[in-house]
Amino acid sequence: MPEVTGALLELIRLTSTSLPPDVEAALQRAADQEEPGSAARTTLETILKNVSLARNFSTPICQDTGTPSFYVQHPAVWSPKSLRAQINAALDEATRLSYLRPNAVNSLTGKNSGGNTGDEYFPTIHFEENEDDALMVNLVLKGGGCENVGTQYKLPDARLDAGRDLEGVRKVVLDAVYQAQGRGCAPGVLGVAIGGDRGSGYLASKQVFLRKLGDTHPDPQLAELETRITREANTLGIGPMGFGGKTTVLGTKIRALYRLPASFFVTVSYMCWAFRRRRMVLKGDLIWYE
Numbered sequence: 001m002p003e004v005t006g007a008l009l010e011l012i013r014l015t016s017t018s019l020p021p022d023v024e025a026a027l028q029r030a031a032d033q034e035e036p037g038s039a040a041r042t043t044l045e046t047i048l049k050n051v052s053l054a055r056n057f058s059t060p061i062c063q064d065t066g067t068p069s070f071y072v073q074h075p076a077v078w079s080p081k082s083l084r085a086q087i088n089a090a091l092d093e094a095t096r097l098s099y100l101r102p103n104a105v106n107s108l109t110g111k112n113s114g115g116n117t118g119d120e121y122f123p124t125i126h127f128e129e130n131e132d133d134a135l136m137v138n139l140v141l142k143g144g145g146c147e148n149v150g151t152q153y154k155l156p157d158a159r160l161d162a163g164r165d166l167e168g169v170r171k172v173v174l175d176a177v178y179q180a181q182g183r184g185c186a187p188g189v190l191g192v193a194i195g196g197d198r199g200s201g202y203l204a205s206k207q208v209f210l211r212k213l214g215d216t217h218p219d220p221q222l223a224e225l226e227t228r229i230t231r232e233a234n235t236l237g238i239g240p241m242g243f244g245g246k247t248t249v250l251g252t253k254i255r256a257l258y259r260l261p262a263s264f265f266v267t268v269s270y271m272c273w274a275f276r277r278r279r280m281v282l283k284g285d286l287i288w289y290e
């Protein structure tokens, strides 16, 4: 199995310091549609300036460099144990080079590990065997502020008059946006899982962040729901960082899961504007980043 620690380090650097083009373009569109001189527009322009500076100087886009979540698809002959060791080594080096802030804190002692490795849940790494001989690693860095406003509903929800159907899903997701009131650094992206259990719901609601902002869900019902939730969330007037305005969310991504007859969870993960998501592909002698 090849040594890929250096390639993984570059993936981490790129993810932490260079916002993906689709997210940056969405922030630019949002800035363009706000009133000149408004708090919303000024906030978005400041965000965009910061994004550009971070890229130019190879410094983190935000001081909270987030929880590193790796989604690894590897050839059958590659060892997940060895890949984990190389990911951890790359994280150590990325922290030493200040691409990442030391972010792993022992929950019992309050002591920072001094890096971005702690236990088998930190960083989170999801392994899947690939059909071909390519290695594909997706990395998402998700900040704590936006993680704090993620939430889970159990339908039916009498408070919101939300039943076990897509209309009920729409109501609770909009409630999550309303409750957040811009906390978690709006404008961001909603990741929604319908169904599953409490654990798989959160997992799937984050996995949808691997989708590009401009894509369309293959299920027309869910595609329509994604568009509708985004449109309606943007009529709430919360705006960038809660300063008011037309852009509260940049997009909504939904996944429907199987569930038990007794449960109907709707899980909402919120990704802040610092939506750091990158991909590395290694195939033969070739390596590229997206």
Ligand code: SF4
Pocket: 062, 063, 064, 065, 066, 142, 143, 144, 145, 146, 147, 184, 185, 272, 273, 274
């Ligand atoms: S929520 Fe996002 S933008 Fe806000 S502080 Fe955390 S990482 Fe940074």
